[in-house]
Amino acid sequence: MDNNMYSFISFCMLLLFSTFIEAAPNDSLITHLPGFNGDFPSKHYSGYVSIGKKNLFYYFVVSERNPGKDPVVLWLNGGPGCSSFDGFVYEHGPFNFQEGSPKGSLPTLHLNPYSWSKVSNIIYLDSPAGVGFSYSWNISEYITGDHKTATDTHAFLLKWFGLYPEFVSNPFYIAGESYAGIYVPTLSSEVVKGIKVGAKPTINFKGYMVGNGVCDPVFDGNALVPFTHRMALISDDIFQGVESSCGKNYSNPSKICDENIEKVYEAISDLNIYDILEPCYHDPTSQLGSKGNKSLPVSFQQLGATSKPLPVRTRMFGRAWPFRAPVKDGIVPLWPELAQTNSRDVPCFNDEVATLWLNDAKVRQAIHAQPENVSGTWELCTDRISYNHDAGSMIPYHKTLTLQGYRALIYSGDHDMCVPYTGTQAWTRSLGYKTIIPWRSWMSNGQVSGYLQGYDHDITFLTIKGAGHTVPEYKPMEALDFYSRWLDHKPI
Template identity: 80%
Template sequence: MEKMVFVISFCMLFSFASIEAVQNGSLITHLPGFNGAFPSKHYSGYVSVDEKNLFYYFVVSERNPSRDPVVLWQNGGPGCSSFDGFVYEHGPFNFQEGKPKGSLPTLHLNPYSWSKVSNIIYLDSPVGVGLSYSQNTSTYITGDWQTAVDTHTFLLKWFALYPEFVSNPFYISGESYAGIYVPTLASEVVKGIKAGAKPTINFKGYMVGNGVTDPVFDGNALVPFAHGMALISDDIFKEVEVACGGNYSNPADTCDQKLEKVYSAIAGLNIYDILEPCYHDPKAQQNTKGNTSLPVSFQQLGVTERPLAVRKRMFGRAWPYRAPVKDGIVPLWGAELAENQLHVPCTNDEVATRWLNDAAVRNAIHAQPENVAGPWELCTTRISYYHNAGSMIPYHKQLTAEGYRALIFSGDHDMCVPFTGTQAWTKSLGYKTITPWRSWISNGQVAGYLQAYDHDITFLTIKGAGHTVPEYKPKEALDFYSRWLDGKPI
C-alpha cells in the first residue's frame, strides 16, 4: 500500500514538474520595443492538434489570476490573426510607430487592457492564420466545423498545460467572423462537457462583437443602417424598399437595379467606421467604378448570397476568386487569391506587420521564424475556408436555453456588420424583454444603449464605435467588459 502511494505521489510530482517545465519554456521574459516590468506574467507558444501547430499568446490577469475568468479571444476574417486584438484593441500594450520610420515599434502599457480584469488567451486560428502553421498544407483547407473541433482540442490541451486555471470561469469571445467561430466553438465545448472530456472546462458564456450571424439578417442590415445614418436619401430608401420588399439579402433583378443607388452613395466610405477616413491602398483590388472602399470583407460578411452578376458589379470580379466548390459549398477564402495579395481596405497594419515579422520578436514570443511559419499577415490568403455551419441563430438559441450567458455588442458606426442586423436577430430569438431599451453610462456619459432578454442574453451598442469596438472606444469597452464578467449591471 505504501509503495502504491509512493508511486502515485512520484507520478504526480513528475507530472507537475513536467507542466512547470513547459510553462517556464513558454514564459515571456522580454519583448523588443518594451522597456519596463510586465504587470503580469505572459506566456506564448504552440499547441499541436494533429499536424496543426496553433499559436497562442496568454496574458495573466493583473487583478486576481486565480479567481478572474479565463477568456479566449478570436478575431475574424476568416483568416485574420488575433494579434489584431492584441496589438490594436485590448492587449497589454499600446504600440507606437518606431522612429525613424521602419524601425521597431515602441510599446507602452495599455491602461485599458482587458488583462486588467481577466486572464486572456489570444489564439491564431484556424491553422494557417497568423503565426499558426502546418507542414501539411492540405490542412489549410478548412471550415466552420473543423475550426470548432480543432479549437476545442486546443483548449483541452491548453488547460492540461495550465491546470491552475481549469477551475476559473471560462468565456469565449471574438468579433467579426468570430460571430461564427464563437457559437460553433461554444457548442463543441458544451458537447465535450456532456461527454466527459477532460479536463472539465468551467464554461460560463460568450461574447460576440459586430459578429456575422445569419445571411438574411446580416444581408438586410445595410439599407436601414445607411438610411438611418443619412448616407442615402429618403427617396432612395423608399425606392429600394418598394422594389425589394424589405428583402435585400437575396434580391431579384428589379431590386438589384435600385440597390446600385445605395452602393453608389456609400462608395468611398470606411466601411469599418463611417466616421473615420479610409486609407486607400494603391495595391488593393478596385472595381470598374474605381471604388476602393467596398472590399471582399464587406461582400463576405454582409451579402454573401448576392447573385454573381451583382458581385461583379460591386467588386469588379466574381466572388470568391475562382476558388473551387467542395461538397456543394463555395469557400469564402480561396488559396488562389494568393496570386493577388489581400489588402484589408481602410486600415493600416504596418505596426503589427513590422513587429511580428521581426526575428527578435518571434524569438522572444517563442514563435517559429518566417522560413517555418511564414510571414505574419493581418489577414492571410493561404487558407481555403468553407462557411458550412449555416445560420448561428439556432446555436444562440440552444446555448442560451441551456443557461450560458451571452453578451452581443455592436459598435454603432460599423457598416461592415451593422448593428441593425444584430439588433433584429437578437430580438428574433423570441425571449421576453427583461430590460427595455435604455442608455448605459461610462465615465458619467451615455456610452451606448442596451436591451436585455430572458436567458441572460444582452444586446449592447457602443456609441461612436466602429467594427473593432475596443480599438475605437477602449475605456468604454473595458468598462462594459469588466462589469459583464463580474456579473454587475451595465
C-alpha cells in the first residue's frame, strides 16, 4: 500500500470516528459536573425520552475503551421505586463521591478506577415514571406494574437508539439488581418480541445480567432460613424447630411455623440485612432508640399487619422483593412506616451524599434534569408510585430467553440477607439444564473471589465472596473483573 492510499484510509477512519462521537444529540452532552474538576475520560449525555405523558430520565456514559464496538448496557436499580442513580453514585458509575467539607456542602467527585464504563457504554435509567428524575404529566400513570414498566422501557429503548443511531449495531445487554430481577427478564422478553415483529430500529440484543435479584416467591421466600443457618446466625435447635414445624415451606401460615420463624427474626433483627458483615449507619435524627438498628423490614414479619415498632429501611423497600409481605391481588404494598419516617433517613445506610448532590439546582441543570417544581425532589427510593406485581414468577421468562440463545449471568453477593444466594442458587438449578461447568472457584487479582456453576444454554450462576446486596458497592474490583470478562466472552 502506498503512502497516499494509507493517508486516505487514515483520514477516512478519523472522519468516521469523529462522526461517531458527534452523532449523539449535542443538547444532551454534559460539559461539566459540580464537584468534579478535570476532564471526563469519555463523553457523557443525559436527558429525557418521552413516552406519551411520561418523561423517562437517563444518564449515558460512553465507553472509555472502544465506544464503537463495546456493548451498550442498560442498568436498572430495583424497587419498585429506586433510582438508578443508586448504581451511578454508589456502585459502578464513573465517579467516586467524597462527602463535602464542611458537612452539608456538595461532595467532591473523583474518577472511579472500577467504573463499568471502562469496558462498556452504559445507560442509567430512572424507571418507571415517578422514580428518581422521571415523571409524568398525568399522575394516574404512577399506578403501574411489571408489564407496563417493561413495555414503557422497551418504547424508551427504541426512541433512545433513534437518538443515538451510532450504537444500534453494538451488542446490547440489560442488567440490574434486586427488584430488577423482575425488570430485567420482563424487559428482555419485550425486546425479543419487538425484534420478532420487526420493531425499528432493530436492537442487537445479546443477553442479560441479574445481581441479587428476586425471581420467584417460593424460592425467594424459602431462602432466608437456610441462609441464616449456613451463616451461623441461628442455632441448630432453632433451625430444626423451623424445619419440623414448617416442612421447609417457610411461608406456611400455621401458628406453630410462625412461632418458630419468629425466633429466626429475633436472632437477625439487629443485623445489616444488605451485608451481615457490615455495621449499620444510624441517622442521628432518626427515632430508632439506642439498642441495635431495629431495621427488620415488614417483609420479614408474619403475614398480615405487625404491631412491632420496626422502621423499614427505605433501601429495603426500594431494592428487594418482600419475602413474606402480604400481597393482595398482586399489589406490592407500600410500607406504612414510610409515611412515618423521612424516606432519606435510612437505617444502616447513609445516602446523604447522593441526596444532597442530586437535589442541587446546579447539578440538576448540568445533567439536564428538570427542577424540583417539575420532577419533584430526588430520592433514592420513592413511595409516590403504586406498583402491581403482575408478571408472576420469572422462571418461565428465564427459560424462554435462554432457550432462544440469549446469554444470562445470575450473580449473588454471598453475604446478602436481603435476597440470599440460597434462593438464587436453588432456582437456577431448578431450570433443569445440564451442568457444563461444575462448581468451582473463580479468581480475581490472584485470589479466590467467589464460586460459579455454568449450565447449558449459556446461563451462569456466580457468587462474589464477602459481597452484600449491591455487589459493586462492596467489591468494585472483583465486580468489574467478572463483568468485563463476561461481556468479552472470556472465561470467568
